[in-house]
Amino acid sequence: MNEIRNIIVTTSWDDGHPMDVKLANLLAEFGINGTFYVSPRNRERLVIGQNDLWEISRHFEIGAHTLTHNRLDILNNADLEQEIKGSKTLLEDRISKSVNMFCYPKGMFNARLRQAVIDADFIGARTTKEFCLSFPDDAWQMPTTIQAYPHSAIIRIRRALKSRNWRGMLEFTRVGYGKSWDQLACNLFNKVCTEGGVWHLWGHSWEIEELDLWGDLKFVLQAVAYRKGVHYMTNGQVLREMHVSHRPALNGVK
Secondary structure (H helix, E strand, C coil): CCCCCCEEEEEEEEECCCCHHHHHHHHHHCCCCCEEEECCCCCCCCCCCHHHHHHHHCCCEEEECCCCCCCHHHCCHHHHHHHHHHHHHHHHHHHCCCCCEEECHHHCCCHHHHHHHHHCCCCEEECCCCCCCCCCCCHHHECCCEECCCCCHHHHHHHHHHCCCHHHHHHHHHHCCCCCHHHHHHHHHHHHHHHCEEEEEEECHHHHHHCCCHHHHHHHHHHHCCCCCEEEECHHHHHHHHCCCCCCCCCCCC
């Protein structure tokens, strides 16, 4: 096995909203790579147009986020396959490229959903677990570092407790309790630069637009961009760099 690169920056963006175009342009401005998880028939929000999706796919990775952004745990097996496998097939047809990464809607997953993603031939799946700075040890439970959203400290701790993310909660209290999301993101990046690991920023372009977080996001991207020794990757590239085994243990997924 080759030695894993020491410092990695990756980003991911959910839902496939038309504002992804503005977000992609901002990422490109700072040389930041990432994965756009698209729900091509999203029932909740507007969906990016065919031409814009094609253009983004020329420079970034496109991942699947189900067909309709439906809650997966309540679906029978046939509908589950349609949402997961169907999203992969439709997106591949639209961009004429392989779609290898999946993102669980609202971060909800269990052993059955994880297996359905594996059976649909995705190489990995991203969750919404935060404050993780290490490399994933399960390709279908890929964690993140921080969401581009101004959650309160109480909300962040509550989410960590709900997912039993003890290490993440400890990380949060050590480096970012009481900090704004952009300050916290920079603190976590600085820690990765010192100790090595993966810094993974995620979010939704429509939230960034609704809350006018573009200035905060630009501040964060400027802080992490063009750093010597830092490798800027898509989510799929991170997993390939890891050489994650094809079917790792469930690691406690129920």
